[in-house]
Amino acid sequence: MKKILPLIALILVATSISAQEINWITLEKAVELQKKNPKKIMIDAYTNWCGPCKMLDKNTFQNKDVAAYVNKYYYAVKFNAEGNETINFKGNTFTNPGYNPANKNRRNSQHQLSAYFSVRSYPTILILDEQAEFLTPVIGYKTPQQLELYLKLFKEDKHVDMKTQQDFTAYSNAFKPEFSN
Numbered sequence: 001m002k003k004i005l006p007l008i009a010l011i012l013v014a015t016s017i018s019a020q021e022i023n024w025i026t027l028e029k030a031v032e033l034q035k036k037n038p039k040k041i042m043i044d045a046y047t048n049w050c051g052p053c054k055m056l057d058k059n060t061f062q063n064k065d066v067a068a069y070v071n072k073y074y075y076a077v078k079f080n081a082e083g084n085e086t087i088n089f090k091g092n093t094f095t096n097p098g099y100n101p102a103n104k105n106r107r108n109s110q111h112q113l114s115a116y117f118s119v120r121s122y123p124t125i126l127i128l129d130e131q132a133e134f135l136t137p138v139i140g141y142k143t144p145q146q147l148e149l150y151l152k153l154f155k156e157d158k159h160v161d162m163k164t165q166q167d168f169t170a171y172s173n174a175f176k177p178e179f180s181n
Contacts, residue, residue, distance in 0.1 A: 020068055021067055022061050022066070023076060024078040025077060026087075027087055028088055030077050031089070040075075040128060040129055041076075041127070042076050042128075042151070043117075043127075044077065044079065044125055045081040045117070045124045045125070046080060047080065047081055047108075048106075056141050063181075065144060065180055066144045069151055069155075069179070074151070079111075081122060082096070082109065082111060083108075087113050089113065090132065094112040095111070096112065127154050136154075145181055147179075148177050149171075
């Protein structure tokens with residue numbers, strides 16, 4: 001038994017090192033952290049009833065390459081777009097006055113922050129710059145490699161030079177994904 005315990009401890013340590021998760025924080029905390037260490041913000045706008053949102057969580061956000069990249073270059077915010085939390089952002093307080101607790105896991109009313117960012121479908125990943133200014137929505141389920149394209153596009157500020165859909169298409173066609181699927 002004494003010989004087995006160190007082996008079990010070693011296996012647990014190795015497993016925890018290889019299993020990496022995204023460090024989700026609140027929007028308020030992300031904006032606060034930006035003041036000391038500027039990074040873009042990635043907001044996962046999801047709902048409890050959304051199947052593709054659950055797939056994004058399981059297949060994409062739990063991917064070790066996605067988690068490592070997001071943790072290194074972004075502040076990650078998980079936001080229930082039909083939830084009832086109070087969020088302070090840009091001097092405004094956002095709530096969900098129409099929230100119905102009986103519909104917690106079904107369609108509910110839209111949170112005011114969702115309306116502020118014009119979120120119309122789920123999942124939607126919102127990208128904010130280093131000053132918490134809205135850049136773009138990334139709408140719908142994305143595989144790790146599909147999300148990699150957007151994460152790197154905005155992290156490297158390549159979006160700044162893109163003026164047309166053709167510019168994005170050229171970038172997308174030339175992109176060589178490195179994340180595992």
